[in-house]
Amino acid sequence: MNDLKPITLPGLDTARPLIIAGPCSAETEEQVLTTAHALARKGIQIFRAGVWKPRTKPGGFEGVGRVGLEWLKKVKAETGMFTATEVATRAHVEAALVGGVDLLWIGARTAANPFAMQELADSLEGVDVPVLVKNPVSPDLELWIGALERIYNAGIRRLGAIHRGFTWVDKSLYRNHPYWAIPIELRRRIPNLPLFSDPSHIGGKRELIAPLSQQAMDLGFDGLIVESHCAPDTAWSDKNQQVSPETLSFILNNLIIRDMNTTTENLNELRRQIDKLDNELLELLSRRMQVSQEIGSYKKAHQMPVLQAQRYEEILERRARQAVELGMDREFMRTVMQAIHEESIRQQMKVIE
Ligand code: PEP
Ligand code: MN
Numbered sequence: 076m077n078d079l080k081p082i083t084l085p086g087l088d089t090a091r092p093l094i095i096a097g098p099c100s101a102e103t104e105e106q107v108l109t110t111a112h113a114l115a116r117k118g119i120q121i122f123r124a125g126v127w128k129p130r131t132k133p134g135g136f137e138g139v140g141r142v143g144l145e146w147l148k149k150v151k152a153e154t155g156m157f158t159a160t161e162v163a164t165r166a167h168v169e170a171a172l173v174g175g176v177d178l179l180w181i182g183a184r185t186a187a188n189p190f191a192m193q194e195l196a197d198s199l200e201g202v203d204v205p206v207l208v209k210n211p212v213s214p215d216l217e218l219w220i221g222a223l224e225r226i227y228n229a230g231i232r233r234l235g236a237i238h239r240g241f242t243w244v245d246k247s248l249y250r251n252h253p254y255w256a257i258p259i260e261l262r263r264r265i266p267n268l269p270l271f272s273d274p275s276h277i278g279g280k281r282e283l284i285a286p287l288s289q290q291a292m293d294l295g296f297d298g299l300i301v302e303s304h305c306a307p308d309t310a311w312s313d314k315n316q317q318v319s320p321e322t323l324s325f326i327l328n329n330l331i332i333r334d335m336n337t338t339t340e341n342l343n344e345l346r347r348q349i350d351k352l353d354n355e356l357l358e359l360l361s362r363r364m365q366v367s368q369e370i371g372s373y374k375k376a377h378q379m380p381v382l383q384a385q386r387y388e389e390i391l392e393r394r395a396r397q398a399v400e401l402g403m404d405r406e407f408m409r410t411v412m413q414a415i416h417e418e419s420i421r422q423q424m425k426v427i428e
Pocket of ligand 2: 099100302312313
């Protein structure tokens with residue numbers, strides 16, 4: 076995807092962070108226009124509102140449908156803002172484009188479904204419109220990249236990704252766990268892909284919007300998509316995670332935006348230290364693997380099995396506890412030790428075969 080373009084629109088100021096804001100759902104003409112005018116006064120340039128809402132269960136508010144596109148047209152005419160909405164089917168894409176929507180996004184439930192993604196890609200063939208693809212609900216980077224590739228293959232070049240967090244099995248502070256390693260890896264794999272964060276859907280609560288936005292900025296995200304409603308407490312969907320335009324403006328004004336390109340001499344020195352430590356880590360790991368091979372030979376000579384589950388659990392537990400004492404995360408250390416153990420077993424198998 077070397078020829079991707081930034082998310083530009085004629086007249087859009089693309090300084091980082093690019094902000095997309097607006098209600099979860101378009102509810103009434105009045106709610107849409109009141110919110111849009113308030114956001115425009117705060118300098119927001121792209122207005123979002125869902126007119127078709129994917130709901131987990133039937134019977135909830137499923138969006139106002141096409142009439143909402145008329146309200147978005149009024150937003151554009153009255154405020155000069157660009158508009159954005161979620162599309163999930165060919166019919167949505169066609170209606171949104173005819174309705175003059177400037178930017179389309181694809182929701183997390185849709186991004187998880189390759190058939191739906193292909194239908195959307197086919198309907199975007201030959202169209203030049205910016206498209207943002209949310210991460211699929213499951214923490215599956217390949218599925219996310221696959222969804223992006225389908226849209227790219229349809230010819231869309233103003234393509235971007237929205238990180239909105241993932242469904243999680245464990246109890247979590249978040250509505251959708253951010254699992255930052257996935258967007259970070261996406262950036263490594265496709266460095267020129269514009270990356271937005273959606274702190275509203277990650278956090279699920281108003282008070283998490285500011286810290287999550289700051290985290291996204293610190294990680295070099297290009298923009299944010301935030302839910303903002305003129306009367307958040309009365310919102311028809313996602314009311315706990317929407318903020319008023321005034322609160323949003325306060326949050327944005329307090330963000331610290333660090334320049335991603337400046338590297339001072341001190342930072343270079345710290346990076347040299349990291350490189351040196353990484354070298355030492357690798358040498359140590361390699362020595363550990365050599366010992367593993369020797370253990371493999373011993374087990375072979377004595378006809379012992381390679382995997383000794385009890386010893387393995389002891390290693391994991393002991394190191395996880397030690398990691399906590401050293402100020403590191405217990406789960407992090409279990410993951411590291413599991414990976415090392417897996418490679419050890421592979422080395423031992425080599426000797427035994
Ligand atoms: C939304 O943006 O309102 C939405 C439905 O988000 P997601 O697809 O991330 O759940
Ligand atoms: Mn929402």
